[in-house]
Amino acid sequence: MAKLPLFSRQLLRCSAHRVAGLRRYATASTSPDGASQPRFDNHVKLVEVGARDGLQNEKKSIPLATKIDLIERLAKTGLSSIEAGAFVSPKWVPQMNKSGEILEHILKHDVPARSPLTFSFLAPNLKGLESANAILSRYPTAFETETQRLARASGTADGPRKPALEIAVFAAATKSFSQKNLNCSIATSLERFGEVIKAAKDADLRVRAYISVVLGCPFEGYDVNPHRVAEIATDLLEMGADEIALGDTTGMGTAPRTKDLLNCLRKAGIRNEDIAMHFHDTYGQALVNTAVALEHGIRTFDSSVGGLGGCPYSPGASGNVATEDMVYFLESLGMDTGVDLDAVADIGAWITNEVGKPHDSSVGKAVLAARLRTKEEGRTGEI
Numbered sequence: 001m002a003k004l005p006l007f008s009r010q011l012l013r014c015s016a017h018r019v020a021g022l023r024r025y026a027t028a029s030t031s032p033d034g035a036s037q038p039r040f041d042n043h044v045k046l047v048e049v050g051a052r053d054g055l056q057n058e059k060k061s062i063p064l065a066t067k068i069d070l071i072e073r074l075a076k077t078g079l080s081s082i083e084a085g086a087f088v089s090p091k092w093v094p095q096m097n098k099s100g101e102i103l104e105h106i107l108k109h110d111v112p113a114r115s116p117l118t119f120s121f122l123a124p125n126l127k128g129l130e131s132a133n134a135i136l137s138r139y140p141t142a143f144e145t146e147t148q149r150l151a152r153a154s155g156t157a158d159g160p161r162k163p164a165l166e167i168a169v170f171a172a173a174t175k176s177f178s179q180k181n182l183n184c185s186i187a188t189s190l191e192r193f194g195e196v197i198k199a200a201k202d203a204d205l206r207v208r209a210y211i212s213v214v215l216g217c218p219f220e221g222y223d224v225n226p227h228r229v230a231e232i233a234t235d236l237l238e239m240g241a242d243e244i245a246l247g248d249t250t251g252m253g254t255a256p257r258t259k260d261l262l263n264c265l266r267k268a269g270i271r272n273e274d275i276a277m278h279f280h281d282t283y284g285q286a287l288v289n290t291a292v293a294l295e296h297g298i299r300t301f302d303s304s305v306g307g308l309g310g311c312p313y314s315p316g317a318s319g320n321v322a323t324e325d326m327v328y329f330l331e332s333l334g335m336d337t338g339v340d341l342d343a344v345a346d347i348g349a350w351i352t353n354e355v356g357k358p359h360d361s362s363v364g365k366a367v368l369a370a371r372l373r374t375k376e377e378g379r380t381g382e383i
């Protein structure tokens with residue numbers, strides 16, 4: 001009898017949460033005072049940042065066709081949110097200079113997707129937003145506004161499914177990082193983001209607001225003040241941001257400091273639903289920190305296929321936590337990501353090869369190796 005392929009597509013995709021009797025991951029996510037009020041909320045949203053954060057640091061210019069191919073492949077995996085580009089100064093980050101073409105491609109072509117998709121683009125100032133808006137205004141019916149997206153999500157509207165668009169601003173928790181990344185102080189960046197957020201809201205777009213270096217700064221070290229992070233997050237939410245993405249840009253975060261930061265934000269009145277975690281894996285702590293954030297009640301995490309990434313203004317920082325590792329890890333805890341692990345493993349191998357980078361996902365490599373073994377065993381069986 002042929003051996004059961006141990007890591008079959010089904011098993012990899014569904015993993016432990018479909019196994020009867022497995023403990024579901026409990027959380028106290030809505031308890032404002034942190035009191036233990038376990039509830040079951042097993043869906044985790046993964047925000048795929050490979051096409052932007054993953055590629056922005058590459059020195060060699062990556063062809064537009066490769067970037068579009070990457071985005072289209074990712075769209076078929078069950079991901080619901082894909083960061084696709086950045087309307088930033090090409091002098092600062094040359095790799096992102098074709099982001100307008102990417103947005104235009106998304107609007108002109110019906111990108112086949114397994115789930116309703118949101119595409120996100122960074123904009124550090126009004127100039128960036130205006131560039132995005134100029135393109136959007138040429139295709140006014142090709143995307144869902146935030147009002148339409150919310151109506152669809154709540155079941156009060158239907159009709160042909162179109163992609164939704166999101167604008168992302170990016171503040172920093174330290175003065176030095178703000179200066180290096182944005183060429184201005186934190187206060188000035190917040191003033192600019194206030195304008196960007198207002199204009200994006202006027203255009204009925206969803207807004208994500210990053211705060212970088214929340215758990216360690218390449219210039220100021222480990223001691224980033226969590227109260228300062230909470231203040232900046234509060235400012236951005238008051239300006240109208242829909243979500244705060246906390247960036248461990250350097251990967252210096254540890255489990256206790258992740259917990260302290262999230263407790264500090266909770267005490268400041270920031271809801272878990274408004275927070276996403278963005279871990280880099282420089283010190284191999286991203287999954288541990290994810291577990292801490294998950295236990296705290298966070299349900300949105302960023303990741304990058306193949307572990308691509310690194311910030312141009314964070315010397316030494318390695319890639320984002322790999323999407324393959326996140327899917328495997330989260331599903332082994334009983335969470336549902338809706339993402340096809342087999343498919344992202346293929347994309348991770350393909351894109352790292354395309355950009356000539358080492359494939360940085362342990363899970364991705366294991367999945368591919370197991371598939372190869374199964375195939376070889378199948379061939380041997382046939383003989």
Ligand SMILES: CC(C)(COP(=O)([O-])OP(=O)([O-])OC[C@H]1O[C@@H](n2cnc3c(N)ncnc32)[C@H](O)[C@@H]1OP(=O)([O-])[O-])[C@@H](O)C(=O)NCCC(=O)NCCSC(=O)C[C@@](C)(O)CC(=O)[O-]
Pocket residue numbers: 053056086087088089090091092093122123124125127128129131170181182183210211212213246247248249278311312313
């Ligand atoms: C903010 C600026 C523009 C200030 O940079 P600046 O030099 O102070 O700006 P400026 O207003 O003096 O403009 C300089 C030139 O850039 C142009 N310019 C100005 N703005 C734009 C724009 N939006 N799009 C296109 N061009 C722009 C502008 O027109 C001008 O062109 P010139 O007249 O010299 O030909 C610059 O610092 C910048 O673009 N920074 C972005 C850096 C960046 O993209 N970093 C990576 C993203 S953040 C990140 O990766 C972290 C994150 C989000 O992943 C989370 C985490 O891990 O922590």
